[in-house]
Amino acid sequence: MTAGGGVERFRSLHHGRAAGDPLVLPGPWDAASARIFADAGFEALATPSHGVSASLGYEDGHTPADEMFAAVARIVRAVDVPVTADIERGYGLGPEEIVERLLESGAVGCNLEDSAGGELVDPRRQADFLTAVHEAAGGRLFVNARIDTYLRGSAQPMADALVRGRLYVAAGAECVYPIGATGGDIGVLARELNVPVNALARVDGGPSPRELGAAGASRITFGGGLAQRAGAAVERLARELRGG
Incomplete structure (x- = not known):
């Protein structure tokens, strides 16, 4: 079962937005937090691999595929808004299986990142991978191509992001995610x-979602930042309960 409205509803939310209104x-990171965000009126949700991994007791990047897709499915079932999923690089699955697992979970889209083991993947290899996912999806998923040049020590992160972005868009990506880019680079x-x-919005300072939107971003996500902030609140509660 697909979350409220499906992929076409989710796709439409990315377009026709005014500057400053991304x-x-x-x-x-779990069904309970998904319900809180949906009840607050957000139009759609985007699971973060970091937050979901932490909720399952794993370090980011070390969650088994079965557990990640099961967690996404629980989140989808809990809400009536579209949910897109961060599935890192697809957990070593082939494009057809990635698409099948996403559709089974009810997700309407995914992030696929272009680095592995802390290193950037060759952009043409990544483009071929995205092409295969796009073709297997046949329009049933909204693919967001993450670009890691700002994370992985590129000497020219924006120039390299443009090269990669052009390849990924040609491969069928409907959105690009140059994680870490800010200000003029986004525009x-x-x-x-x-x-x-x-664009990535940080919960510990930096441009606000509205400011990132004014800079040119159409879509804002938070990575694992919201889960980390919630975890910090639980830590404070634990100290209070212990009398510290």
Whole structure:
């Protein structure tokens, strides 16, 4: 079963947005947090691999595929808004199986990142991978291509992001996520790539979602930041209960 409205509803939320009014996608880490965000009125949600992994007792990047897809399915079942899933690089699954597992979970889209083991993947290899996922999905999933040049020590992160972004858009990605890009870089990428750009908003300072939207982002996500903030609140509660 697909979350409320399905992929076409989710796809439409990315377009026709005014500057400064991006699509803000909180990142639930379990069904309870998903319901809280949906009840607050958010139009859609985006699961973060970091937050979901922590909720399952794993370090980010070490969650078994079965457990991640099961967690996504529980989140989807808990809400009536579209849910897209961060599935890292697909857990070593082939494109057809990635699509099948996502559709079984009810997710309407996914993030696929272009680094592995802390290193950037060759962009043409990544483009081929995205092409295969896009073709297997046949329009049934909204693919957000994460670009890791700002994370992985590129000497020219924006120039490299443009090269990668052009390849990924040609491969069928409907949105690009240059994680870590801010300010003017976001605007350049949005103009040059002519697809929605996903920006990372940090909960510990930095540009607000509205400011990132004004810079050119059409979509805002938070990575594992919201789960980490909730975890910090639980830590404070634990200390209070212990009398510390």
